[in-house]
Amino acid sequence: MRKKLVQLLLIPFLLFYAFPVEAAEKEVKWEEEVIYFIMVDRFNNGDTSNDFTVNTNDPYAYHGGDIKGITEKLDYIKDLGATTIWLTPIFANEKKGYHGYWTEDFYEVEEHFGTLEDFKTLVKKAHEKDMKVILDLVVNHTGYKHPWLIDLDKEDWFHEKEDIFNWDSQKEVENGWLFGLPDLNHENDEVKNYLLDMATWWIEETDIDGYRLDTVKHVPKWFWEEFSAAVKSVKEDFFLLGEVWHDDPTYVADYNKTGIQSFVDYPYYNEISTIFAEPNKSLDGLFRVWKRNEYYYDNPYILGNFVDNHDNVRFVRKAIQKGEDPETRLKLAMTYLYTSPGIPVIYQGTEIAMDGGEDPDNRRMMDFSVQSPIKEHIAKLAEIRRSYPSLTKGDFQLVYEEAGMAVFKRTIDDETTIIAINNTTDPQRVEVTEEHLQGDMQLTGLLLGDTVRSKNNKYEIELDAETAEIFVLEEKTSNYNLYLYILIPILGLIGFTMLIRHKRKSN
Structure with a gap:
């Protein structure tokens, strides 16, 4: 799951540096x-x-x-x-x-x-x-x-x-x-x-x-x-x-x-x-x-x-x-x-x-x-x-719905994604229990970047009015590790840019 998160974070860089293949x-x-x-x-x-x-x-x-x-x-x-x-x-x-x-x-x-x-x-x-x-x-x-x-x-x-x-x-x-x-x-x-x-x-x-x-x-x-x-x-x-x-x-x-x-x-x-x-x-x-x-x-x-x-x-x-x-x-x-x-x-x-x-x-x-x-x-x-x-082949379950605030769950093999949609004009908070999601894990947001860690085997999903988030369920990571996942590709790009500039000055 962590590997997939890193891959998703690298998407902007891959789009710029991808080469066509047959x-x-x-x-x-x-x-x-x-x-x-x-x-x-x-x-x-x-x-x-x-x-x-x-x-x-x-x-x-x-x-x-x-x-x-x-x-x-x-x-x-x-x-x-x-x-x-x-x-x-x-x-x-x-x-x-x-x-x-x-x-x-x-x-x-x-x-x-x-x-x-x-x-x-x-x-x-x-x-x-x-x-x-x-x-x-x-x-x-x-x-x-x-x-x-x-x-x-x-x-x-x-x-x-x-x-x-x-x-x-x-x-x-x-x-x-x-x-x-x-x-x-x-x-x-x-x-x-x-x-x-x-x-x-x-x-x-x-x-x-x-x-x-x-x-x-x-x-x-x-x-x-x-x-x-x-x-x-x-x-x-x-x-x-x-x-x-x-x-x-x-x-x-x-x-x-x-x-x-x-x-x-x-x-x-x-x-x-x-x-x-x-x-x-x-x-x-x-x-x-x-x-x-x-x-x-x-x-x-x-x-x-x-x-x-x-x-x-x-x-x-x-x-x-x-x-x-x-x-x-x-x-x-x-x-x-x-x-x-x-x-x-x-x-x-x-x-x-x-x-x-x-x-x-x-x-x-x-x-x-x-x-x-x-x-x-x-x-x-x-x-x-x-x-x-799971978003193309996974099963589809309604976990929660009340007056426009909805949470859906999709699962295939060992992968679980959660789709939370707040179709209301007020902020919403939904508690998802271990009845629907394995405890002691975290939900990592793929659209807005929110992270929801389980507390007492429960997940509290919060959404602003008229917003949505897609989460993937994975093992807990510390904030430090999460920052590294984000920072490493950025530092790599900065380092590469500085190296090119140094070579140009040397020439």
């Missing part, structure tokens, strides 16, 4: 990943030659973001601690389909975004940095004016045009035209085979690592079974992250049986975005989400957890509407996001506390000039999460 092949453990979610058109403009019809004053038009722009920012994303990037669809879209969800050609890259070679380069560069790439894929529908709609040979490639009126009818949900978008007829073998061939082609051609599957509940489960088998026959560890937009975990988890390993967790989102938008709200609801997930899912540790996405009002707006300081509230939400079971998914702009209302206001162009303490907070959380396996 990534070794290793088993993919998705619970260890951190996903950075990018809306391609609204991220970074790396190639102005494809900026035709761009109008940054029109929220429904293309704004100039492209694939080269993402490649340019891979180091930025990696410095945040993200290990995987998820991109909105890059397929050729019809007019004003800046978001990528109105497919016009499943085999072509949208010309506003670049070329197939640009995308291959992005994937290659990401892999060189030991980062994975997930591509958003829509197989439920096409764009409003897809060429197949006027192709007489493809009249039966779509379901009959009908809106969805009864959302409790699975038949309507699967066959209706969502928002009037032409609904593909998966029962047609030609359609099914086309989509399966297309999905495997992109893996073989570009070496992507996963798909985020859009509108999963609008496609029959039997199709997803065949789809899952097809893509995993190409790449065994290929990751499928499904979007089943539903509040009932039993409904969502049923799609787990189709071979889709993971889902963006909307029940989790509903709780975290509500609870942390304002203080003095209990965290019990979040823990109940976990207990349900633990019961229903094959592997709840790889569900995609998020506080922001491109379909909902941004978290910052919710905090502002409550009259709260958004950065204070966002720090607490991020702390829970990175320490609770599941894969953290960060939507571009969350790291700079970006504001945004309903679609398309929640899809503003990323602004890299903005400096925010949230960025540093997220990077630090990612490093802590990476350093302590």
Whole structure:
């Protein structure tokens, strides 16, 4: 445990003096990943030659973001601690389909975004940095004016045009035209085979690592079974992250049986975005989400957890509407996001506390000039999460909760971490007994640097209002030893600097 503390203290120095090494092949453990979610058109403009019809004053038009722009920012994303990037669809879209969800050609890259070679380069560069790439894929529908709609040979490639009126009818949900978008007829073998061939082609051609599957509940489960088998026959560890937009975990988890390993967790989102938008709200609801997930899912540790996405009002707006300081509230939400079971998914702009209302206001162009303490907070959380396996694989227990002051415990093997979150407007003190933690040890703070030593086999955790701390349980150290741990690397750096200066003077 002491070794880990020293390693954590050395992080600032290692970041400055690290050298790139070739990534070794290793088993993919998705619970260890951190996903950075990018809306391609609204991220970074790396190639102005494809900026035709761009109008940054029109929220429904293309704004100039492209694939080269993402490649340019891979180091930025990696410095945040993200290990995987998820991109909105890059397929050729019809007019004003800046978001990528109105497919016009499943085999072509949208010309506003670049070329197939640009995308291959992005994937290659990401892999060189030991980062994975997930591509958003829509197989439920096409764009409003897809060429197949006027192709007489493809009249039966779509379901009959009908809106969805009864959302409790699975038949309507699967066959209706969502928002009037032409609904593909998966029962047609030609359609099914086309989509399966297309999905495997992109893996073989570009070496992507996963798909985020859009509108999963609008496609029959039997199709997803065949789809899952097809893509995993190409790449065994290929990751499928499904979007089943539903509040009932039993409904969502049923799609787990189709071979889709993971889902963006909307029940989790509903709780975290509500609870942390304002203080003095209990965290019990979040823990109940976990207990349900633990019961229903094959592997709840790889569900995609998020506080922001491109379909909902941004978290910052919710905090502002409550009259709260958004950065204070966002720090607490991020702390829970990175320490609770599941894969953290960060939507571009969350790291700079970006504001945004309903679609398309929640899809503003990323602004890299903005400096925010949230960025540093997220990077630090990612490093802590990476350093302590209990935060990715450990069990999850609620030790204490009262009116917004909560203490969680995570344990794996001989490692125990404690997450203390004060979601109240008053300072709080919580006593944790040997019923939950081994006595005669100490809790060493990883965020704020607090140390809590046991007294009579009890630990008194104190937190200021609207703050949080992550502790690791370890053997007691004297203050003298702790100062040495901090001082040694600093003295080493000072000594190295003085040696360089002495050599320069000698020359």
